[in-house]
Amino acid sequence: MGRYQYSGGHRCGVSNCSARNRSKNKKTDTKIFSTRCNGKILKFCLEHLKDYQAQKKEKINSSNDSTNASYNVGEFQAQIKLSMKKSVDLDHNYYFQQNDLNKLQNLLNYVHHLEMKIEENKMKHSTNSIQSSINDPHFLSFYTGFSDVITYKNFTSKIIKHALAYRKKYLDKDNSNLGVDYENQIFIVLVRLCLGLLEEDIAYRFDISQSTVSRMFRFWINVMYSYFIQIPIWPSREIVKKYMPECFISKYPSTRLILDGTEIFIEKPSDYTVQSSTCSVYKAHNTTRGIIGVTPNGFVCFISELYPGRTSEREIILNSGLLEKLEPGDSVMADKGFTISKELADIDVDLNIPPFSYGNNQQFTDEDETLTRDIASVRVHVERIIRNVKLNRILRCSIPNTMADQLNQIWVVCCHLTNFRKNPWDIKTKKK
Structure with missing residues (x-):
């Protein structure tokens, strides 16, 4: 009888049925079978048990015939509810028939297909957004x-x-x-x-x-x-003179490049020795320092590696290999922090920097003031280029320690991008 167990000592639960077990007349004794449904124990005689089984089988077959092969989310939920109802009706039997398992697999495949469609649509929307921004x-x-x-x-x-x-x-x-x-x-x-x-x-x-x-x-x-780094960005002296602006030709015609330094904020390192070497008194922050060189027409022709923030400009220049690129008769323009006049004089290169004032009360002479103004009026070119480099806002943020191994590459890439975004060699600025 499968799930139905023989039970002695009870009568059939169907009304108007006199079948019972252990009656006074043993000739009328009938076997009684029990089953559990919805938390209740049901008792049937053999005749009514067969009727109950037939009704259940008919109900199951009619439910299977009414289901459709095409599914959506609502049908999926209805199918799950129906399966739960079946399992409760059949004495908590959670066994799915093979037909139900095939349908469930089809539903899962359909859901996966919809998920893939959603991801494709998202990527298509993102790609279209990028292309529209580019155009x-x-x-x-x-x-x-x-x-x-x-x-x-x-x-x-x-x-x-x-x-x-x-x-x-x-x-x-x-x-x-x-x-x-x-x-x-x-x-x-x-x-x-x-x-x-x-x-x-x-x-x-x-x-x-x-x-x-x-x-x-x-x-x-x-x-x-x-x-x-494979691109040669150091121009010859002839190219520099060919594209030199008029303001340099009249006052500083031998200028080969203009130097200036900048600092990039970094997150406080965990090593106390690195903290000390990167602590910048001027910025009151942990920084790295780099030097950039620009031709008079605004082309980035020299990019140093990044050094700890407390490293001086002189030390960076001496370790960068810039002195080997300069030729006798050239001149370099910089600010007061580049104390490299002796090293440049050894290779017959002039250094144009603003004059120093000595003493607290001593003022500039008229010649010193004129020289300061002249240098400042042309040095503004390199400051504009550094501003363009720092238009890359990633260099204006505090770089986390997790990006420390990439910081030098980011710095070099941002400096080179300045040349690619606007090529200063496209326009001749020299007066004919």
Whole structure:
């Protein structure tokens, strides 16, 4: 009888049924069977038990025939409720028939299909948003710093071409499995450099995971850095003179480059010795220091590595290899912090810096004041370039310790991007 157990000493639970067990007349004794349904114990004689089983079987068959092959979310919920009802009706039997299991598998496949469609639509929307931003000069300049689409396309094509060679040489796997194509990855990396957004913010904006943003940023920073350091940016003396502005020609015609330094805030290091070497008295913060050199027409021609914030400009210049690039007869313009006049004099190079005032009450002479004004009027070019470099807002934030190994690459990339975004060699400024 399967789930139905023989029970002695009871009568049939169906009304108007006289069948019972252990009656006074043993000839009329009938076997009584019991089953549990909805928390209650039901008693049936053999005849009524067969009727009960037939009704249950008919009910189950009619439920199976009424279900449809096509499903949606509402039908899925209804099917689960029906299955739960069946299991309760059949004495808490949670066994699904094979037909039910096939339908459940079809439902799960359909749900997975819908999830994939949703992800595709999100990625398509994100891609369309990136392309619309690239095609709009205003948003392209806001998000990447490039003023026109043609310059941006030329830059991305060069970087992608180098990335293929870089991946083949240094990496064992492709970076295209991140779900975003190369051009859009470069756009996202430039957005982080230009706007200084956090990884979590970028992941939310472009519907990708934060780990994907982190891997993407690290990969492309290394690619751009390896590409930029291969580009010779030190121009010849003839090129510098050819594109020299009129304000330099009349007053400082031998100027080869203008030097200036800048500091980048970093998070307080955990090592106390590193804390001491990076503590900047001038900024009252832990910093790194870098020096940038610019030609008179505004082209970045020298980029030093980053040093701890307490390192002097003189020490950075002596360790950077700049002195080996200068030629006799050149002149360098800088501010008062670059105390390298002796080293430059040894290679027959002049140093143009504002004059020092000696004593608390001593004032500049008329000649010193005129010299200070003249130098300041032309040194403003390098300050504008440094401002353009720091338009990459990531350099205006406090760099966390987790990005310490990438900071130097980020600094070099941001300086080189200044040349790519607006090429100063496109315009001749020399008076004919």
